[in-house]
Amino acid sequence: MNIEKKGTRCIDGLGRVVIPRDVRRTLGFESGVPVEFFVDNQTNSLIIRKYNSTCALCGSCKELIEFEGKQICKHCVGKISNLG
Numbered sequence: 001m002n003i004e005k006k007g008t009r010c011i012d013g014l015g016r017v018v019i020p021r022d023v024r025r026t027l028g029f030e031s032g033v034p035v036e037f038f039v040d041n042q043t044n045s046l047i048i049r050k051y052n053s054t055c056a057l058c059g060s061c062k063e064l065i066e067f068e069g070k071q072i073c074k075h076c077v078g079k080i081s082n083l084g
């Protein structure tokens with residue numbers, strides 16, 4: 001993991017924090033984009049990642065199943081099952 005400091009901000013009274021503009025542009029964190037949170041308890045760190053709500057293989061957004069941290073649609077799961 002390659003971690004780089006990108007700024008310092010204060011959390012407001014409602015728990016909100018402004019993500020620096022250059023970080024939002026670089027990562028495509030536009031208004032309305034869903035994100036997911038991961039906590040590393042060993043380092044007391046929070047990672048925010050764009051929530052990928054489409055199939056990692058075909059791009060479909062229907063009937064997704066999480067597998068090994070990725071979203072895969074039922075159609076692709078069926079195709080993979082037929083390989084074995």
Ligand SMILES: [Zn+2]
Nearest residue numbers: 055058073076
């Ligand atoms: Zn798929």
